[in-house]
């Protein structure tokens with residue numbers, strides 16, 4: 427686990443140009459820095475692991491960097507190094523989830539009042555801002571009404587809908603998006619190259635797919651794989667074994683058995699799968715997401731554009747063929763059964779039996 431954190435920290439972008447994805451955010455921020463029009467309050471909203479605090483720190487570095495020749499932080503001056511070494515007095519990072527007391531609010535108010543120690547701006551990054559207490563919100567609101575010239579607030583949240591409208595109206599808002607598959611692969615390739623790791627494109631792709639667009643998860647998975655595999659080239663099998671990730675090809679093979687209503691072979695498949703030490707929950711999740719793809723292309727071939735990034739050309743071809751073997755009613759019924767089975771399995775003492783029941787039901791449709 428430690429190693430996975432290391433990868434994430436080590437390759438945390440130190441310049442705007444190193445950030446993968448979130449182009450709309452980066453572009454606007456760079457332009458604000460260039461034109462000295464940085465706002466006093468921002469809201470970074472979006473799912474976890476999409477770079478909100480990373481970009482907040484970049485902004486803090488950029489506004490306080492003493493080398494003003496570029497909008498990029500120089501990463502060399504005293505201010506930049508302080509931030510990179512986590513000892514900057516003028517970058518205050520608050521986790522709202524764990525700083526909810528009256529004292530913390532009072533302290534925050536105090537800290538806002540005082541001018542920065544030696545930088546231009548005092549930057550407050552408030553993570554999980556939706557969890558601030560009412561008192562803290564009110565204190566913050568007062569400050570945001572008339573922000574001191576030396577203060578910049580960056581509120582980060584995964585749940586913007588929980589933020590008070592009065593706060594929302596006083597901040598410039600950026601919505602962070604999950605990264606595209608291509609973006610995640612691009613970053614992983616860069617990390618693998620810098621780490622001197624040999625890893626196949628297919629293996630990287632599986633990691634990226636399973637990260638579902640969350641860079642932090644992708645890097646943490648890559649870190650685990652690196653820790654286990656040492657110097658040898660990392661293969662798809664390694665990834666499956668180490669991360670317990672189920673290759674989509676297994677789901678595709680299994681669906682073939684469902685198409686043929688071959689419950690005997692499908693049950694043997696499950697038994698073999700479990701005996702090899704694979705995780706059934708992950709298998710059924712993989713089966714569910716694959717069946718959803720089948721449903722989409724069954725509804726309309728054109729919808730394959732929604733899934734083509736996540737499948738190879740060959741897999742997409744198979745998917746189109748398999749989808750044709752089912753009626754839409756059958757497919758939606760299968761997904762329903764699988765979803766219910768997943769739910770039951772997580773609460774069951776005999777998850778394999780839940781899976782077997784589902785197989786029998788689907789094959790006897």
Ligand SMILES: [Zn+2]
Nearest residue numbers: 491500503506
């Ligand atoms: Zn600097």
